[in-house]
Amino acid sequence: MKHVLTAALLCTIVSTTAMAQSAKAGRDTEASVSIAALRTNWMQAVGNITKAAEELSEEDYAYRPVATVRTFGEIVGHVAGSQNLMCAAALGDKQPAEDAIEKVAKSKAAILKALHESVEYCTKAYAITSATAGKSTQLFGETSTRVGALVLNAVHDGEHYGNIVTYMRMKGMVPPSSRR
Numbered sequence: 001m002k003h004v005l006t007a008a009l010l011c012t013i014v015s016t017t018a019m020a021q022s023a024k025a026g027r028d029t030e031a032s033v034s035i036a037a038l039r040t041n042w043m044q045a046v047g048n049i050t051k052a053a054e055e056l057s058e059e060d061y062a063y064r065p066v067a068t069v070r071t072f073g074e075i076v077g078h079v080a081g082s083q084n085l086m087c088a089a090a091l092g093d094k095q096p097a098e099d100a101i102e103k104v105a106k107s108k109a110a111i112l113k114a115l116h117e118s119v120e121y122c123t124k125a126y127a128i129t130s131a132t133a134g135k136s137t138q139l140f141g142e143t144s145t146r147v148g149a150l151v152l153n154a155v156h157d158g159e160h161y162g163n164i165v166t167y168m169r170m171k172g173m174v175p176p177s178s179r180r
Contacts, residue, residue: 077102087125
């Protein structure tokens with residue numbers, strides 16, 4: 001009888017452990033799928049921003065519809081700088097000033113270089129593991145998760161791509177996302 005109880009207890013422990021590991025694996029898979037979907041959305045937005053930034057002329061970089069808004073070049077510089085900040089938060093790195101690029105890079109070449117570098121840096125951030133994604137970080141003086149920083153970055157890029165679409169339309173141009 002003692003052996004039967006020991007065997008039953010052992011089976012219960014093994015099956016409970018296996019179920020717990022399976023549930024954790026399921027959560028990890030769900031988190032990985034969520035990060036992958038987020039990465040896809042970010043890549044689409046930043047891809048459109050990059051295409052527009054590469055296509056517009058140096059003269060277009062100075063365009064602003066009214067005096068109270070950023071120029072096209074300032075928007076792209078702002079995207080590059082804010083990506084560096086938010087992706088640093090996701091990676092647990094020291095966060096640079098959000099406006100560091102926007103204030104310094106003024107030519108199309110300098111702004112494009114900064115944008116490409118920020119995309120390369122953020123590509124590392126969007127490759128974080130599900131275990132890292134839930135860790136806390138500070139962003140704009142508040143506590144967030146690292147994946148929360150990536151969500152904010154993707155949303156922010158989409159917001160500014162909307163600005164770019166408007167600027168391009170006002171100049172009679174077709175934005176990248178409308179050419180498909």
